[in-house]
Amino acid sequence: MKMLVILVAKLIIRVGKLVHRGSTLPGDVALRMDPDILSKIEIPKLSVAVTGTTGKTSTTQTIADVFASCGYKVAHNLSGANLIGGVATLLLDSVTLSGKCKKDVLVLEVDERYAKLVFQYFQPTYFVVTNLSRDQLARHGHYDVVYDDIARCITDSMHLVLNADDPFVCKLALNHKGPVTYFGIKETAQDTAEPEIDTLDLCYCPKCHEKLHFDRYHYGNLGIWNCPNHDYDRPECAYEVTGIDMENQRFTINGSESVAIQHDILYNIYNNLVVYAISDLCRLDRKTVLSSLKSFNFTVKRFDTFTCDGRDGYILTSKNETPISYNQSLKYVSLDSSLKTIVVGFKRVSGRYDLMDLSWLWDVNFECLDADTIDHAVCVGPFANELAARLVHAGIREEQIVIEPVPGNTLQTVKDKTKGTIYATVYFDMAKELTKLVESEKRV
Numbered sequence: 001m002k003m004l005v006i007l008v009a010k011l012i013i014r015v016g017k018l019v020h021r022g023s024t025l026p027g028d029v030a031l032r033m034d035p036d037i038l039s040k041i042e043i044p045k046l047s048v049a050v051t052g053t054t055g056k057t058s059t060t061q062t063i064a065d066v067f068a069s070c071g072y073k074v075a076h077n078l079s080g081a082n083l084i085g086g087v088a089t090l091l092l093d094s095v096t097l098s099g100k101c102k103k104d105v106l107v108l109e110v111d112e113r114y115a116k117l118v119f120q121y122f123q124p125t126y127f128v129v130t131n132l133s134r135d136q137l138a139r140h141g142h143y144d145v146v147y148d149d150i151a152r153c154i155t156d157s158m159h160l161v162l163n164a165d166d167p168f169v170c171k172l173a174l175n176h177k178g179p180v181t182y183f184g185i186k187e188t189a190q191d192t193a194e195p196e197i198d199t200l201d202l203c204y205c206p207k208c209h210e211k212l213h214f215d216r217y218h219y220g221n222l223g224i225w226n227c228p229n230h231d232y233d234r235p236e237c238a239y240e241v242t243g244i245d246m247e248n249q250r251f252t253i254n255g256s257e258s259v260a261i262q263h264d265i266l267y268n269i270y271n272n273l274v275v276y277a278i279s280d281l282c283r284l285d286r287k288t289v290l291s292s293l294k295s296f297n298f299t300v301k302r303f304d305t306f307t308c309d310g311r312d313g314y315i316l317t318s319k320n321e322t323p324i325s326y327n328q329s330l331k332y333v334s335l336d337s338s339l340k341t342i343v344v345g346f347k348r349v350s351g352r353y354d355l356m357d358l359s360w361l362w363d364v365n366f367e368c369l370d371a372d373t374i375d376h377a378v379c380v381g382p383f384a385n386e387l388a389a390r391l392v393h394a395g396i397r398e399e400q401i402v403i404e405p406v407p408g409n410t411l412q413t414v415k416d417k418t419k420g421t422i423y424a425t426v427y428f429d430m431a432k433e434l435t436k437l438v439e440s441e442k443r444v
Contacts, residue, residue, distance in 0.1 A: 002040050002099055005033045009092040023077075027088025038091060038121035042101035044075060047122070048278055049108045049115070051150065052130030052169075054325050055271050056109045059130060062275045062296055064107040069292040070284045075103040084117045112146045116153040126281065127154065128161040128274055132168045133220055133324045147171070161277060163270070164237050165222040171206055173235075183277050184234070185241040188266060190335075191216040191223070196327060196365050207231040219266065219331065220324040239277040241269055260294040263303050267328050304431075306438040309415040313422035313438075317431040320349055323363035329425040334368045339420035342369065343434075344387050345380030346427035347407060358386050366394035376418040378402045380410050381430060411437045 012026040030037050050060045064076035075094035077086055087108065094103045110118055112132075132147060147168065154160070156178040163169045164184035173180045195217050204211055205227040212232075217223040226233040243252035246264040251272075253259060259276055261268040272293055279289040306313040316329035333342065349355040377396050379387040384403045392398055404413045407430060414422060424434055 001034060002037065003097050005030050005037050006041070006092055006095065006097050006099060008033065009089070010097075013089060013093050024083065024085035024089060027090075027092065028085040030092055031085065031088055038088060041091060041095045041099035043091065043122045044094075044101055044103050044106040045125075046104065046282065047106035047108065047124040048126045048128065049110050049118075049124035050128040050130065050274075051110045051112050051115050052128075052163075053112065053133045053146075053322060054319065055130035055267060055274075058268070058302060059128065059271045059274050060107050060109040062271060062293070063278055065296050066275055066279055066284065066289050066292045067105050067107065067282075070288050072104040073102065074105050074107055076107040077109055083111050083114050087114075087118050113149050116149050119153040119155075123155050123157050125159060126161055126278060127158045128278070129163065129169045129172060130270065130274065131163055131166045131220070131222065131324070133322070143168075159281070161274065161281075163222070164235050164240075165218060165224070167212055167225050167232070167234070168221065170232075170235060174206065181239070181277060181281065182235045182237045183239040183270075183273050184237045185218055185222075185244075185269060185273070187216065187224070188218050188244055189246070190266065190331065191218060193217075195221070196331075196368065205229070205232045219328060239273060239280070241273060244269065257290075259290060262296065265303060265328070265332055304435065306434075308411055308422055308438070308441070311420070311422055313424065315424045315426065315431050315434055317428055318425050320346055320427045321360045323360060323365070326364040326425065327368075330365060330368050333423045333425065334370065336421065336423075337370070337373055339375050340373060341375050341414060341418040341420050341422050342377040343380060343410065343414065343422065343424035344377065344391070344426065345384060345404075345407065345410075345430045347381050347429040347433075348427075349383070358383065361386070361390045364390075366391055366396075369394065369396065371396050371400065374400055375420045376400050376402050378404055378410065378413055378418065380404045380426075381407050407433045408437070410434060411441060 009026040009030040012029060016025065048063055050056050060076060064074045067074045075090055077090045095101055132143060151172055154172060154176060156176065159179045160173055160176055161181045162173060164182035193216060208227065208229045208231045210228050212225050213228055215224040224234060239253055241251050241253060242255045249261050249264055250258050251261060251269050253276060259272055261272050275293065302317045304315040316332060318329045319325040349357065374396065377391050377400055379401060382405065384405050388401045388403060391401060402413060402417050404410055
Protein backbone atom coordinates (compact mmCIF):
# COMPACT_ATOMS: atom_id res chain seq x y z
CA MET A 1 0.00 0.00 0.00
CA LYS A 2 2.82 2.40 0.87
CA MET A 3 4.44 1.95 -2.55
CA LEU A 4 1.10 2.49 -4.30
CA VAL A 5 0.44 5.73 -2.43
CA ILE A 6 3.92 7.06 -3.22
CA LEU A 7 3.56 6.06 -6.88
CA VAL A 8 0.19 7.82 -7.22
CA ALA A 9 1.59 10.95 -5.58
CA LYS A 10 4.62 10.97 -7.87
CA LEU A 11 2.45 10.56 -10.96
CA ILE A 12 0.29 13.51 -9.94
CA ILE A 13 3.43 15.53 -9.18
CA ARG A 14 4.76 14.75 -12.67
CA VAL A 15 1.51 15.82 -14.33
CA GLY A 16 1.37 18.93 -12.13
CA LYS A 17 4.86 19.98 -13.21
CA LEU A 18 3.87 19.63 -16.87
CA VAL A 19 0.85 21.93 -16.45
CA HIS A 20 2.48 24.14 -13.78
CA ARG A 21 -0.12 23.17 -11.16
CA GLY A 22 -0.61 20.85 -8.24
CA SER A 23 1.74 21.84 -5.41
CA THR A 24 -0.73 20.54 -2.79
CA LEU A 25 -2.93 18.09 -4.72
CA PRO A 26 -0.48 15.13 -4.71
CA GLY A 27 -0.07 15.34 -0.95
CA ASP A 28 -3.80 15.75 -0.36
CA VAL A 29 -4.56 12.66 -2.47
CA ALA A 30 -1.85 10.64 -0.72
CA LEU A 31 -3.14 11.58 2.73
CA ARG A 32 -6.66 10.57 1.74
CA MET A 33 -5.34 7.20 0.54
CA ASP A 34 -3.29 6.71 3.72
CA PRO A 35 -3.55 9.36 6.48
CA ASP A 36 -0.40 7.90 8.09
CA ILE A 37 1.76 7.86 4.94
CA LEU A 38 4.23 10.49 6.21
CA SER A 39 5.18 8.32 9.18
CA LYS A 40 6.08 5.50 6.79
CA ILE A 41 8.71 7.33 4.76
CA GLU A 42 12.24 8.49 5.61
CA ILE A 43 12.89 12.12 6.45
CA PRO A 44 16.37 13.65 6.02
CA LYS A 45 18.36 13.42 9.25
CA LEU A 46 18.99 17.17 9.10
CA SER A 47 15.89 19.36 8.86
CA VAL A 48 15.14 23.06 9.28
CA ALA A 49 11.57 24.26 9.70
CA VAL A 50 10.66 27.96 9.62
CA THR A 51 7.41 29.54 10.75
CA GLY A 52 6.22 33.00 11.78
CA THR A 53 3.91 35.75 10.63
CA THR A 54 6.34 37.21 8.09
CA GLY A 55 9.66 36.19 6.56
CA LYS A 56 9.00 32.46 6.15
CA THR A 57 9.24 32.25 2.36
CA SER A 58 12.27 34.50 1.92
CA THR A 59 14.14 32.87 4.79
CA THR A 60 13.55 29.28 3.68
CA GLN A 61 14.43 30.09 0.07
CA THR A 62 17.74 31.54 1.17
CA ILE A 63 18.52 28.69 3.60
CA ALA A 64 17.81 26.14 0.86
CA ASP A 65 20.05 28.01 -1.58
CA VAL A 66 22.90 28.16 0.93
CA PHE A 67 22.72 24.42 1.61
CA ALA A 68 22.63 23.70 -2.14
CA SER A 69 25.66 25.96 -2.66
CA CYS A 70 27.50 23.90 -0.05
CA GLY A 71 26.82 20.70 -1.99
CA TYR A 72 23.77 19.35 -0.15
CA LYS A 73 20.80 17.72 -1.87
CA VAL A 74 17.92 19.82 -0.58
CA ALA A 75 14.20 19.12 -0.26
CA HIS A 76 12.40 22.47 -0.03
CA ASN A 77 8.80 23.61 -0.59
CA LEU A 78 9.90 26.39 -2.92
CA SER A 79 6.35 27.09 -4.10
CA GLY A 80 5.39 28.22 -0.61
CA ALA A 81 2.87 25.40 -0.19
CA ASN A 82 3.22 25.37 3.58
CA LEU A 83 0.03 23.56 4.66
CA ILE A 84 -0.09 19.82 5.31
CA GLY A 85 -0.92 18.94 1.69
CA GLY A 86 2.01 20.94 0.33
CA VAL A 87 4.39 19.50 2.91
CA ALA A 88 3.22 15.97 2.09
CA THR A 89 3.81 16.64 -1.62
CA LEU A 90 7.35 17.77 -0.91
CA LEU A 91 8.21 14.81 1.32
CA LEU A 92 6.74 12.22 -1.05
CA ASP A 93 8.60 13.77 -3.96
CA SER A 94 11.88 13.46 -2.04
CA VAL A 95 11.75 9.69 -1.47
CA THR A 96 12.03 6.59 -3.61
CA LEU A 97 9.02 4.32 -4.27
CA SER A 98 10.06 2.28 -1.26
CA GLY A 99 10.09 5.42 0.94
CA LYS A 100 13.89 5.78 1.15
CA CYS A 101 15.10 9.37 1.43
CA LYS A 102 16.94 10.84 -1.56
CA LYS A 103 17.89 14.18 0.05
CA ASP A 104 20.49 15.31 2.57
CA VAL A 105 18.52 18.10 4.22
CA LEU A 106 14.91 19.22 4.49
CA VAL A 107 14.20 22.97 4.51
CA LEU A 108 10.56 23.51 5.27
CA GLU A 109 8.34 26.56 5.35
CA VAL A 110 5.50 25.75 7.73
CA ASP A 111 2.27 27.69 8.22
CA GLU A 112 1.90 28.84 11.82
CA ARG A 113 -1.39 26.99 12.35
CA TYR A 114 -0.29 23.80 10.55
CA ALA A 115 2.97 23.15 12.40
CA LYS A 116 1.01 21.08 14.92
CA LEU A 117 -0.14 18.79 12.08
CA VAL A 118 3.19 18.57 10.26
CA PHE A 119 5.16 17.78 13.42
CA GLN A 120 2.97 14.78 14.18
CA TYR A 121 5.10 12.91 11.66
CA PHE A 122 8.58 14.23 12.43
CA GLN A 123 10.36 16.82 14.57
CA PRO A 124 12.77 19.17 12.82
CA THR A 125 16.37 19.45 13.94
CA TYR A 126 16.08 23.24 14.01
CA PHE A 127 12.81 25.12 14.42
CA VAL A 128 13.00 28.83 13.52
CA VAL A 129 10.31 31.31 14.57
CA THR A 130 10.83 34.64 12.78
CA ASN A 131 8.16 36.75 14.51
CA LEU A 132 4.55 36.60 15.66
CA SER A 133 1.96 39.35 15.27
CA ARG A 134 -1.70 39.85 14.50
CA ASP A 135 -2.52 38.42 11.10
CA GLN A 136 -5.55 37.19 9.11
CA LEU A 137 -8.17 37.96 11.76
CA ALA A 138 -10.91 35.91 10.09
CA ARG A 139 -8.67 32.84 10.05
CA HIS A 140 -6.65 33.14 13.24
CA GLY A 141 -8.89 35.12 15.55
CA HIS A 142 -6.58 36.21 18.37
CA TYR A 143 -2.80 35.94 17.96
CA ASP A 144 -2.69 33.96 21.21
CA VAL A 145 -4.40 31.16 19.28
CA VAL A 146 -1.47 31.10 16.86
CA TYR A 147 1.04 31.13 19.70
CA ASP A 148 -0.70 28.22 21.43
CA ASP A 149 -0.74 26.16 18.21
CA ILE A 150 3.01 26.62 17.81
CA ALA A 151 3.83 26.08 21.49
CA ARG A 152 1.95 22.79 21.73
CA CYS A 153 3.90 21.19 18.87
CA ILE A 154 7.37 22.00 20.25
CA THR A 155 9.31 19.11 21.75
CA ASP A 156 12.55 19.16 23.74
CA SER A 157 14.30 17.37 20.86
CA MET A 158 14.01 20.51 18.72
CA HIS A 159 16.72 23.15 18.68
CA LEU A 160 14.75 26.40 18.80
CA VAL A 161 16.10 29.40 16.87
CA LEU A 162 14.15 32.44 18.05
CA ASN A 163 13.96 36.17 17.41
CA ALA A 164 15.16 37.80 20.63
CA ASP A 165 13.67 41.14 19.59
CA ASP A 166 10.13 39.72 19.72
CA PRO A 167 8.97 39.20 23.34
CA PHE A 168 6.06 37.12 22.08
CA VAL A 169 8.38 34.66 20.30
CA CYS A 170 10.70 34.44 23.32
CA LYS A 171 7.84 33.02 25.40
CA LEU A 172 8.25 29.78 23.45
CA ALA A 173 11.50 29.09 25.31
CA LEU A 174 10.13 29.53 28.84
CA ASN A 175 9.37 25.83 29.37
CA HIS A 176 11.66 24.40 26.71
CA LYS A 177 14.32 22.00 28.00
CA GLY A 178 16.12 21.59 24.69
CA PRO A 179 18.69 23.92 23.11
CA VAL A 180 17.72 27.51 22.23
CA THR A 181 19.63 29.98 20.06
CA TYR A 182 18.62 33.63 19.81
CA PHE A 183 19.20 36.15 17.03
CA GLY A 184 18.45 39.88 16.99
CA ILE A 185 19.39 43.42 16.01
CA LYS A 186 21.09 45.75 18.49
CA GLU A 187 19.88 48.99 16.92
CA THR A 188 18.89 50.58 13.61
CA ALA A 189 18.97 54.13 12.26
CA GLN A 190 15.15 54.09 12.13
CA ASP A 191 14.62 53.03 15.76
CA THR A 192 11.92 54.93 17.64
CA ALA A 193 11.34 55.57 21.33
CA GLU A 194 7.61 55.01 20.94
CA PRO A 195 5.75 52.32 18.97
CA GLU A 196 4.56 53.29 15.50
CA ILE A 197 1.21 51.62 16.19
CA ASP A 198 -0.82 51.22 19.36
CA THR A 199 -1.65 47.55 18.84
CA LEU A 200 1.41 45.80 20.22
CA ASP A 201 0.99 42.05 20.48
CA LEU A 202 2.70 41.46 23.81
CA CYS A 203 2.80 44.31 26.30
CA TYR A 204 3.09 42.55 29.64
CA CYS A 205 5.57 40.22 31.30
CA PRO A 206 4.24 36.64 31.24
CA LYS A 207 5.64 36.07 34.74
CA CYS A 208 4.94 39.14 36.89
CA HIS A 209 2.47 40.79 34.47
CA GLU A 210 4.12 44.19 34.66
CA LYS A 211 4.11 46.20 31.44
CA LEU A 212 7.25 45.54 29.39
CA HIS A 213 9.63 48.43 28.83
CA PHE A 214 11.15 49.07 25.40
CA ASP A 215 14.39 51.04 25.18
CA ARG A 216 13.68 51.33 21.46
CA TYR A 217 11.50 49.83 18.77
CA HIS A 218 12.87 48.55 15.47
CA TYR A 219 9.41 48.11 14.00
CA GLY A 220 6.11 46.65 15.17
CA ASN A 221 6.76 44.99 18.54
CA LEU A 222 10.38 44.15 17.67
CA GLY A 223 13.07 45.96 19.60
CA ILE A 224 15.15 46.14 22.77
CA TRP A 225 12.89 45.32 25.70
CA ASN A 226 12.87 44.15 29.31
CA CYS A 227 10.62 43.54 32.27
CA PRO A 228 10.81 46.27 34.95
CA ASN A 229 11.30 43.53 37.54
CA HIS A 230 13.72 41.65 35.25
CA ASP A 231 11.55 38.54 35.40
CA TYR A 232 11.50 38.36 31.62
CA ASP A 233 14.20 40.27 29.74
CA ARG A 234 15.39 40.21 26.15
CA PRO A 235 17.79 37.23 26.05
CA GLU A 236 21.43 37.39 25.06
CA CYS A 237 21.89 36.80 21.34
CA ALA A 238 24.31 34.28 19.90
CA TYR A 239 23.92 36.11 16.59
CA GLU A 240 23.38 39.85 16.91
CA VAL A 241 23.54 42.58 14.28
CA THR A 242 25.87 45.24 15.65
CA GLY A 243 26.17 47.48 12.60
CA ILE A 244 24.07 48.26 9.52
CA ASP A 245 25.24 49.91 6.30
CA MET A 246 22.07 50.30 4.23
CA GLU A 247 23.80 52.34 1.53
CA ASN A 248 26.11 49.44 0.71
CA GLN A 249 23.52 46.80 1.62
CA ARG A 250 25.58 45.08 4.30
CA PHE A 251 25.37 44.42 8.02
CA THR A 252 27.79 43.22 10.69
CA ILE A 253 27.21 40.27 13.03
CA ASN A 254 28.79 40.16 16.51
CA GLY A 255 31.04 43.08 15.66
CA SER A 256 33.09 41.27 13.01
CA GLU A 257 31.31 39.28 10.29
CA SER A 258 30.10 41.37 7.31
CA VAL A 259 27.05 39.97 5.49
CA ALA A 260 25.25 41.17 2.34
CA ILE A 261 21.51 41.78 2.06
CA GLN A 262 19.20 41.96 -0.93
CA HIS A 263 18.00 45.58 -1.16
CA ASP A 264 18.11 48.16 1.61
CA ILE A 265 15.09 46.91 3.54
CA LEU A 266 15.28 46.19 7.27
CA TYR A 267 13.39 42.90 7.26
CA ASN A 268 15.97 41.47 4.84
CA ILE A 269 18.51 41.81 7.65
CA TYR A 270 16.43 39.55 9.88
CA ASN A 271 16.05 37.02 7.04
CA ASN A 272 19.76 36.84 6.29
CA LEU A 273 20.65 36.85 9.99
CA VAL A 274 18.59 33.67 10.42
CA VAL A 275 20.29 32.10 7.40
CA TYR A 276 23.72 32.93 8.80
CA ALA A 277 22.77 31.51 12.21
CA ILE A 278 21.49 28.22 10.74
CA SER A 279 24.56 27.96 8.50
CA ASP A 280 26.88 28.45 11.44
CA LEU A 281 24.98 26.00 13.65
CA CYS A 282 25.21 23.40 10.87
CA ARG A 283 28.91 24.19 10.37
CA LEU A 284 28.60 25.04 6.69
CA ASP A 285 31.58 26.53 4.91
CA ARG A 286 31.48 30.21 5.86
CA LYS A 287 33.08 31.52 2.68
CA THR A 288 30.53 29.67 0.53
CA VAL A 289 27.67 30.89 2.72
CA LEU A 290 28.69 34.55 2.50
CA SER A 291 29.16 34.27 -1.27
CA SER A 292 25.75 32.65 -1.65
CA LEU A 293 24.03 35.36 0.39
CA LYS A 294 25.62 38.04 -1.76
CA SER A 295 24.54 36.53 -5.09
CA PHE A 296 21.18 34.96 -4.19
CA ASN A 297 18.13 35.93 -6.27
CA PHE A 298 14.67 35.26 -4.89
CA THR A 299 12.32 33.08 -6.93
CA VAL A 300 9.33 34.67 -5.19
CA LYS A 301 10.10 38.39 -5.01
CA ARG A 302 8.65 40.67 -2.36
CA PHE A 303 10.63 43.65 -3.65
CA ASP A 304 11.08 44.38 -7.34
CA THR A 305 12.07 47.30 -9.53
CA PHE A 306 10.77 48.54 -12.87
CA THR A 307 10.74 51.56 -15.17
CA CYS A 308 7.59 53.35 -16.28
CA ASP A 309 7.52 56.46 -18.47
CA GLY A 310 11.22 56.95 -17.78
CA ARG A 311 10.62 56.92 -14.02
CA ASP A 312 11.95 54.51 -11.40
CA GLY A 313 9.37 52.19 -9.91
CA TYR A 314 9.30 49.77 -7.00
CA ILE A 315 6.87 46.98 -6.19
CA LEU A 316 6.79 46.25 -2.46
CA THR A 317 4.55 43.23 -2.03
CA SER A 318 2.72 43.54 1.28
CA LYS A 319 0.51 40.97 2.98
CA ASN A 320 -3.08 42.01 3.55
CA GLU A 321 -4.42 41.57 7.08
CA THR A 322 -0.84 41.81 8.39
CA PRO A 323 -0.07 45.38 9.49
CA ILE A 324 3.58 44.67 10.27
CA SER A 325 4.19 43.72 6.61
CA TYR A 326 2.48 46.83 5.21
CA ASN A 327 4.19 49.06 7.76
CA GLN A 328 7.65 47.91 6.69
CA SER A 329 6.84 48.76 3.07
CA LEU A 330 5.43 52.16 4.02
CA LYS A 331 8.42 52.91 6.25
CA TYR A 332 10.70 52.23 3.28
CA VAL A 333 8.63 54.61 1.13
CA SER A 334 8.63 57.31 3.80
CA LEU A 335 12.44 57.39 3.90
CA ASP A 336 12.45 58.85 0.36
CA SER A 337 11.89 62.59 0.74
CA SER A 338 11.74 63.27 -3.00
CA LEU A 339 8.55 63.65 -5.05
CA LYS A 340 6.79 60.33 -5.45
CA THR A 341 3.62 58.55 -6.45
CA ILE A 342 2.07 55.90 -4.23
CA VAL A 343 0.07 52.99 -5.64
CA VAL A 344 -2.01 50.94 -3.20
CA GLY A 345 -4.51 48.22 -3.99
CA PHE A 346 -5.63 44.62 -4.03
CA LYS A 347 -8.25 42.55 -5.82
CA ARG A 348 -9.07 40.35 -2.85
CA VAL A 349 -8.69 40.90 0.86
CA SER A 350 -7.58 37.30 1.37
CA GLY A 351 -5.91 34.80 -0.90
CA ARG A 352 -7.67 31.98 0.94
CA TYR A 353 -11.12 33.23 1.97
CA ASP A 354 -13.84 35.36 0.42
CA LEU A 355 -13.65 38.28 2.85
CA MET A 356 -14.79 41.89 2.87
CA ASP A 357 -13.39 42.89 6.28
CA LEU A 358 -11.06 45.91 6.01
CA SER A 359 -10.69 46.68 9.72
CA TRP A 360 -7.00 45.72 9.56
CA LEU A 361 -6.33 48.79 7.37
CA TRP A 362 -6.66 50.91 10.51
CA ASP A 363 -3.71 49.10 12.07
CA VAL A 364 -1.56 50.01 9.05
CA ASN A 365 0.55 53.11 9.66
CA PHE A 366 -0.35 55.15 6.56
CA GLU A 367 0.23 58.17 8.81
CA CYS A 368 3.99 57.77 8.29
CA LEU A 369 3.60 59.09 4.72
CA ASP A 370 4.36 62.77 4.22
CA ALA A 371 1.64 64.29 2.02
CA ASP A 372 3.99 67.12 1.00
CA THR A 373 6.30 64.65 -0.78
CA ILE A 374 3.48 62.81 -2.56
CA ASP A 375 2.38 63.90 -6.03
CA HIS A 376 -0.55 61.49 -6.15
CA ALA A 377 -1.77 58.35 -4.41
CA VAL A 378 -3.38 55.95 -6.87
CA CYS A 379 -5.93 53.63 -5.24
CA VAL A 380 -6.47 50.61 -7.45
CA GLY A 381 -9.00 47.78 -7.60
CA PRO A 382 -12.44 46.99 -6.19
CA PHE A 383 -11.52 48.44 -2.77
CA ALA A 384 -10.12 51.71 -4.18
CA ASN A 385 -12.69 53.94 -2.47
CA GLU A 386 -12.13 52.34 0.92
CA LEU A 387 -8.38 52.76 0.52
CA ALA A 388 -8.89 56.40 -0.46
CA ALA A 389 -10.93 57.03 2.69
CA ARG A 390 -8.16 55.48 4.81
CA LEU A 391 -5.52 57.66 3.12
CA VAL A 392 -7.54 60.84 3.64
CA HIS A 393 -7.83 59.97 7.32
CA ALA A 394 -4.03 59.51 7.38
CA GLY A 395 -3.46 63.05 6.06
CA ILE A 396 -3.29 62.60 2.29
CA ARG A 397 -5.32 65.38 0.66
CA GLU A 398 -8.36 64.47 -1.44
CA GLU A 399 -6.98 66.26 -4.50
CA GLN A 400 -3.88 64.03 -4.33
CA ILE A 401 -5.91 60.83 -4.63
CA VAL A 402 -6.70 59.10 -7.92
CA ILE A 403 -9.29 56.31 -8.02
CA GLU A 404 -8.57 53.56 -10.55
CA PRO A 405 -11.03 50.66 -10.14
CA VAL A 406 -9.63 48.71 -13.12
CA PRO A 407 -6.25 47.11 -12.22
CA GLY A 408 -5.36 46.71 -15.90
CA ASN A 409 -5.33 50.49 -16.31
CA THR A 410 -2.88 51.10 -13.46
CA LEU A 411 0.26 51.90 -15.44
CA GLN A 412 -1.59 54.11 -17.92
CA THR A 413 -3.21 56.02 -15.08
CA VAL A 414 0.17 56.46 -13.40
CA LYS A 415 1.69 57.76 -16.64
CA ASP A 416 -1.20 60.12 -17.41
CA LYS A 417 -1.87 61.59 -13.99
CA THR A 418 1.20 61.36 -11.77
CA LYS A 419 4.83 62.41 -11.35
CA GLY A 420 7.89 61.23 -9.44
CA THR A 421 9.25 57.88 -8.34
CA ILE A 422 6.59 55.17 -8.24
CA TYR A 423 6.10 53.08 -5.11
CA ALA A 424 3.51 50.30 -5.35
CA THR A 425 2.75 48.86 -1.91
CA VAL A 426 0.31 46.18 -2.99
CA TYR A 427 -0.98 42.69 -2.19
CA PHE A 428 0.27 39.61 -4.06
CA ASP A 429 -2.56 39.66 -6.61
CA MET A 430 -1.93 43.29 -7.55
CA ALA A 431 1.84 42.78 -7.59
CA LYS A 432 1.35 39.99 -10.12
CA GLU A 433 -0.90 42.25 -12.20
CA LEU A 434 1.62 45.09 -12.16
CA THR A 435 4.46 42.77 -13.13
CA LYS A 436 2.46 41.56 -16.14
CA LEU A 437 1.70 45.16 -17.17
CA VAL A 438 5.36 46.12 -16.92
CA GLU A 439 6.44 43.09 -18.95
CA SER A 440 3.81 43.72 -21.65
CA GLU A 441 4.90 47.34 -21.90
CA LYS A 442 8.50 46.21 -22.48
CA ARG A 443 7.36 44.11 -25.44
CA VAL A 444 5.58 47.00 -27.16
